Amino acid sequence: MTDSPLAQPPAPENGDTFVSGYLLYLLAAASEAASAQFHARVREEGLRVPEWRVLACLHDRDGAMVTRLAQFALIEQSRLTKIIAQMEDRGIVTRRGDPEDRRRTRVYLTPEGRALAEALVAEARRHEADLLNILAGSDGARIKQALRALIDRLAPAESLDA
Amino acid sequence: MTDSPLAQPPAPENGDTFVSGYLLYLLAAASEAASAQFHARVREEGLRVPEWRVLACLHDRDGAMVTRLAQFALIEQSRLTKIIAQMEDRGIVTRRGDPEDRRRTRVYLTPEGRALAEALVAEARRHEADLLNILAGSDGARIKQALRALIDRLAPAESLDA
DNA sequence: GAAATTTACATGAAATTTCATGTTTTATGA
């Protein structure tokens, strides 16, 4: 009985599957799947995803400091610094030191940056509405609540302000 | 009325906040927040996150082909190829061509690789249980369902097999 | 059944990311 008599596939492996039901996999895969389309649009606009995230954050809070931006855009600080430098070269944001606390660097949208940000945020809102529709009506609100709960319980949750 | 009379903070910006309620942000942030602890453990084990993902996939299906592995481990193919090469150098996986279809490269766990994979999968299961507890009882199952629904609707959903 | 496509990986160069660390400025504390 060590060998199945009708082993079509070469008797591959164990039978218990871990990955496809694993919460962290589901979260990552859902995030990727849900983002794919819109992120493709972002790239069509000549932006990389982290750059779009920065724009979205600045849309909410122009003049945010780098560290906060990093938290909300989910980008590590030194990496963000370099991304911001590129965005500055490109003319969509500007950096200015904070006179109140001269350690801080605040990042501002330029007019072009703001236009881009607003256009993309509008698109993102439409796309999100589509997504939430796909999610069979009330599921949408529920999944958001659940995700927010998860985040709140796991991360201290700060504000983009200050 | 253009200027608030008691503007404590320098009258920062608009009032509507987009990011913090945006589904794609919630998904990405939830994924990050939920994964942070365990991924730290993974790094303590001397692995990077993508390497752990490969091990987990191989735990489910030893001898998976590179393309499938890439889909399930959420890693772009050419990047995965290089990661696998490193893992091979390190002695935790082996590559072997598939005689049935000689374009394919199949990846197998070495004994050390399997030990690592099994230990980490066990830890991951415990960690997931903790997470699901944090998520107030039944919320856990629901969030999983919702995520799976999202993925199924958005991604064709293939199997690690073949 | 030969040519044209497609699939599956591998690879090299350019670009980006990471990691550790440096600098400057603000908080803290004895």
Add this chain to the structure above:
DNA sequence: TCATAAAACATGAAATTTCATGTAAATTTC
């Protein structure tokens, strides 16, 4: 208030990732 610690960024070198493309093998077409 002076020293020390902490916070906020910036930066350089090494490592990784990306992108386009190359190669080999299977599949589809005509």
